[in-house]
Amino acid sequence: xxxxxxxxxxxxxxxxxxxxxxxxxxxxxxxxxxxxxxxxxxxxxxxxxxxxxxxxxxxxxxxxxxxxxxxxxxxxxxxxxxxxxxxxxxxxxxxxxxxxxxxxxxxxxxxxx
Amino acid sequence: xxxxxxxxxxxxxxxxxxxxxxxxxxxxxxxxxxxxxxxxxxxxxxxxxxxxxxxxxxxxxxxxxxxxxxxxxxxxxxxxxxxxxxxxxxxxxxxxxxxxxxxxxxxxxxxxxxxxxxxxxxxxxxxxxxxxxxxxxxxxxxxxxxxxxxxxxxxxxxxxxxxxxxxxxxxxxxxxxxxxxxxxxxxxxxxxxxxxxxxxxxxxxxxxxxxxxxxxxxxxxxxxxxxxxxxxxxxxxxxxxxxxxxxxxxxxxxxxxxxxxxxxxxxxxxxxxxxxxxxxxxxxxxxxxxxxxxxxxxxxxxxxxxxxxxxxxxxxxxxxxxxxxxx
Numbered sequence: 001x002x003x004x005x006x007x008x009x010x011x012x013x014x015x016x017x018x019x020x021x022x023x024x025x026x027x028x029x030x031x032x033x034x035x036x037x038x039x040x041x042x043x044x045x046x047x048x049x050x051x052x053x054x055x056x057x058x059x060x061x062x063x064x065x066x067x068x069x070x071x072x073x074x075x076x077x078x079x080x081x082x083x084x085x086x087x088x089x090x091x092x093x094x095x096x097x098x099x100x101x102x103x104x105x106x107x108x109x110x111x112x113x
Numbered sequence: 114x115x116x117x118x119x120x121x122x123x124x125x126x127x128x129x130x131x132x133x134x135x136x137x138x139x140x141x142x143x144x145x146x147x148x149x150x151x152x153x154x155x156x157x158x159x160x161x162x163x164x165x166x167x168x169x170x171x172x173x174x175x176x177x178x179x180x181x182x183x184x185x186x187x188x189x190x191x192x193x194x195x196x197x198x199x200x201x202x203x204x205x206x207x208x209x210x211x212x213x214x215x216x217x218x219x220x221x222x223x224x225x226x227x228x229x230x231x232x233x234x235x236x237x238x239x240x241x242x243x244x245x246x247x248x249x250x251x252x253x254x255x256x257x258x259x260x261x262x263x264x265x266x267x268x269x270x271x272x273x274x275x276x277x278x279x280x281x282x283x284x285x286x287x288x289x290x291x292x293x294x295x296x297x298x299x300x301x302x303x304x305x306x307x308x309x310x311x312x313x314x315x316x317x318x319x320x321x322x323x324x325x326x327x328x329x330x331x332x333x334x335x336x337x338x339x340x341x342x343x344x345x346x347x348x349x350x351x352x353x354x355x356x357x358x359x360x361x362x363x364x365x366x367x368x369x370x371x372x373x374x375x376x377x378x379x380x381x382x383x384x385x386x387x388x389x390x391x392x393x394x395x396x397x398x399x400x401x402x403x404x405x406x407x408x409x410x411x412x413x414x415x416x417x418x419x420x421x422x423x424x425x426x427x428x429x430x431x432x433x434x435x436x437x438x439x440x
Contacts, residue, residue, distance in 0.1 A: 008216055016209045020202065027198040030178075030439045039337060049440045056435040060428055067212045067424045069417075077136035081146050089157045096161040100168025108172060112263075113331045113340075 015066040022055050145418045149425045152387075156429050159383065160436055163376045173330040175369035176339065177438045179275065183250045197438050200243045201430065204388075207236030208427040215420045218413025223402060226416060230399045233423065237392040244385045251377065254360030257308070258367040259315060261353040266369050268328045269319075270341055278359070281325050282310050282318040308357035316351055327351065330369045377437070384433055387426045394419050 029037070029048060037048040065071045070078050128140045136143065167174050177193070184192040214229035257278035258268045269276050288311040291297065293304040319325055327347035331340045342350060358365045366374035398419050407413045 009213070012209060012212050012216065016205065019205050023198060023201055023205070026435075026439060027194055030194050039335070045440075052435050052439045056431055059431045063208065063424055063428045063431065067208050067427075068421055069212075069215075074137045077138055077143070077146070080136070081150055085150055085153050088154055092154070092157055093161045093164065096165040097168055100165035103165070103169040104171050107169065113265075113329065 011066060015062050018062060019059055022059050026052060026055055139414060141418050142414065142421070145421050149421060152425065153429075156383075156432070159376075159380050160432060163380060163436060166370075166372050166376060170370050170372075172332050172334070173369065174332070175330075175373050176332075176337075179339075180251070180368045181247070181438060182255070183247075185246065194438060196243070196247070197434060200240055200247075201434050203236055203240050203243070204427050204430050207233050207240065208424050210236065211420045211423045215413070215417050218407070218416045221408070221413070223405065223408050226407075226413060227399060227402045230395060230402060230416070234392055234395050234399060237388055237395065237423075241385060241388050241392065244381060244388075248378075248381075251374070252360050252362070254367045256367060257310075257357065257359040259312065259351070259354040260356040260358050260365060261350060262355050263353065264371075265350075266330055266358065266365075266367065267347075267350055267354065268339075268367070270326050270328045271324055273341070275328065276325070278310055278315065278357070281322045282314055286310055287314055305362070308359050310357055312354055312357060315357065316354075319347065319351055380433060380437070384426070384429055387429070391419075391423050391426050394422065 029051060033048065037051065038046055040047060042050060064082070070082070128134055138146070179193075181197060182191050182193050184190065184196045210229045210232040214226050214233065217225035217229060255277060256268060256275050258266050260266055269278065269281065271280070286307075286309055290307060290311065292307050293299075293302065295303070298304075319327075323344070326344065327342045327350060328339050329342055329350070332338070333340050356365070358367050360367060361374040361377075363371075363375055363378070365371055368374065398416060401407060401415065402413075407415060
């Protein structure tokens with residue numbers, strides 16, 4: 001690491017402020033739940049859920065890149081971790097969510113409310 | 114035999130083959146990264162299982178805002194999300210103090226590393242304590258509900274707001290049922306805590322309080338709120354009940370689907386155990402810093418490696434927060 005000995009303090013504080021802001025926005029949306037975002041549907045779920053998921057990924061990016069210092073590692077260490085994780089996680093999540101949707105479409109008609 | 118014994122060296126280098134460092138990383142750091150990768154996939158397994166289960170019961174899953182409503186010091190106040198947001202913030206702060214400790218380590222400032230690590234440990238303990246409090250509220254429950262013979266949880270509402278069993282059932286348990294213990298019964302038999310009220314009592318109270326309605330687990334897809342039954346439908350559902358449920362355990366809970374509580378215990382418990390291990394490791398590293406072990410070694414890479422683990426725990430919480438409390 002070329003800049004191993006210099007201080008990254010400024011970057012750390014900026015990331016803290018960003019993460020705090022994002023969390024605040026998430027909580028505000030979670031409490032207010034604007035009907036136009038909450039009760040409509042976009043690509044299979046509500047736009048509000050998409051906002052939450054995207055903001056979560058942004059937070060994950062900042063934690064991994066700034067705090068875990070992936071931005072300072074060599075390109076291929078970063079890729080060997082991030083690409084593997086992204087590929088396996090997307091794969092697992094996609095399969096299980098499809099399966100969950102199938103279980104619902106099969107079993108829900110059998111439940112009497 | 115001798116050939117099989119690893120030779121300890123003071124420089125703690127385990128890579129071999131002419132001193133090459135793959136990806137420019139030390140052995141320990143890379144192993145930490147690949148441990149984190151495998152642990153991330155374990156957590157994905159759990160959260161994806163939560164997703165599958167939720168999709169399976171998409172029309173009746175408990176609404177997080179109605180489950181997690183407590184804030185310390187505010188009794189009876191409906192405060193969804195605030196406490197868990199505070200917990201998230203505490204964990205982010207602990208991540209910042211950790212990264213500051215790593216940063217101070219790069220500059221070989223022993224005192225600063227120790228203080229930042231100390232702060233990280235304190236914030237970590239606050240987080241685990243908060244999680245314990247959250248579990249306590251979840252387990253003891255605040256409203257109580259009844260369960261039908263076909264496994265549906267019925268909650269009670271008045272003017273659209275959920276009310277506790279004690280809000281409309283008068284007095285204590287009247288059927289004379291006594292908690293069975295080893296002292297008053299068979300010493301080899303155990304019984305879980307019996308509810309405060311009997312089913313018959315609740316049915317009678319529902320009959321006499323005409324403003325009390327029953328809320329089913331079913332979600333109205335237009336409003337994304339639980340369906341509130343009419344008084345007559347309520348009587349029909351109540352006739353099928355055989356079981357009062359207060360709070361949550363692995364067999365039943367007052368919030369809805371049994372597996373909701375199971376996944377809550379399992380996922381937040383597994384995460385909490387990670388935080389707990391992180392605190393223990395941080396404490397060990399803290400003493401090593403104070404004793405000057407890394408000062409003598411010439412670098413603070415161990416703080417960096419433990420920092421990676423600690424940030425990973427924070428990273429996982431960000432996802433647990435989203436999928437358990439927000440989405």
